[in-house]
Amino acid sequence: MNEPGTACYVYGVVPADAVVPEGLTGTDGNEVSLVRHGELAGVVSEIMPEGPLGTREDLLAHEHVVETLAKETTMLPLRFGAVVTSADAVVDEMLAPHHDWFADAIADLAGRMEYTILGTYVEETVLREVLEERPEARRLRENLRDLPEDAGYYERVRLGELVVQALEEKREVDTEELAQALAPYAVAVAPREAAGEDTAADVAFLVDDKDQRRFERAVDELGHEWSGRIRLRMIGPLAPYDFVPSPPEVD
Structure with missing residues (x-):
C-alpha cells in the first residue's frame, strides 16, 4: 500500500514471479515495488499527485526502471506518465479487468527483446548522389556556387526542396532495404x-x-556494406516498446 497523500506511478506489467533488483528507484527517487494479482504484477513507485511530472529526469527514471526490469524478465512498458490513485487501483483498474490481455502479451514477448537500428546519411556522399541523379539540383548548385550568401534566395529555396524530396525517396528505399536485410x-x-x-x-x-548473435552479426555486415554512405547504430537490447499492442486505458 502507498502512503497517505501519495499516488502510484506505473511503469509497466511483469509476471507475478518477477523480482525487483534491490535499491531500484524511480520517479521522485522513490523505491520501485510490485503489486501482484494472479499471474501478473504491476511495477510501481510512490509519487506525489500534486507534483509536476514530465521533466527530463522523470523520463530518464521511467526508462531506467523499464530497462532494468527488461533485463531480468518480460517487461510490458506502459506509456510515460501512467498514474493511478493507489496500489489497490493498480489491481482494480488494470490487472484484474485486463488480466488475460496482459498475460497473453507477456507470453507472446517472453524471451524476446527489441533492437532499434538507426541509419544516418554521410552528408557529402548522399548530396553527391542527389546532384548526380537530379540535373535541376546540379544546375542550381552550379549557378549558386559563386553567388554571395544573400543572393539567389529563390534558387536556394528550390534547391533545398529538391534535396529534401530526394532524401525522402532515398529514405523510403533504404528503410525497406534495411528491414529486408535484417528481417530473417x-x-x-x-x-x-x-x-x-x-x-x-x-x-x-x-x-x-x-537469435541475438546472428542478428548482431547481420547488422555488422550491413554496416560494413553501407560504410561511407550510411552510418548504422544499434540500440538494444531494449524492452519491446514498439511491439506491445496499445494497452487498455488506465482510468
Whole structure:
C-alpha cells in the first residue's frame, strides 16, 4: 500500500514471479515495488499527485526502471506518465479487468527483446548522389556556387526542396532495404518515423534471445556494406516498446 497523500506511478506489467533488483528507484527517487494479482504484477513507485511530472529526469527514471526490469524478465512498458490513485487501483483498474490481455502479451514477448537500428546519411556522399541523379539540383548548385550568401534566395529555396524530396525517396528505399536485410533474424519488424533529414532509416526489430548473435552479426555486415554512405547504430537490447499492442486505458 502507498502512503497517505501519495499516488502510484506505473511503469509497466511483469509476471507475478518477477523480482525487483534491490535499491531500484524511480520517479521522485522513490523505491520501485510490485503489486501482484494472479499471474501478473504491476511495477510501481510512490509519487506525489500534486507534483509536476514530465521533466527530463522523470523520463530518464521511467526508462531506467523499464530497462532494468527488461533485463531480468518480460517487461510490458506502459506509456510515460501512467498514474493511478493507489496500489489497490493498480489491481482494480488494470490487472484484474485486463488480466488475460496482459498475460497473453507477456507470453507472446517472453524471451524476446527489441533492437532499434538507426541509419544516418554521410552528408557529402548522399548530396553527391542527389546532384548526380537530379540535373535541376546540379544546375542550381552550379549557378549558386559563386553567388554571395544573400543572393539567389529563390534558387536556394528550390534547391533545398529538391534535396529534401530526394532524401525522402532515398529514405523510403533504404528503410525497406534495411528491414529486408535484417528481417530473417527477427520475429517482427516495425519501421519508425524519421527523426531528422539526415536519417536514412529507423527500424525496430523484435529478436528472439537465441537469435541475438546472428542478428548482431547481420547488422555488422550491413554496416560494413553501407560504410561511407550510411552510418548504422544499434540500440538494444531494449524492452519491446514498439511491439506491445496499445494497452487498455488506465482510468
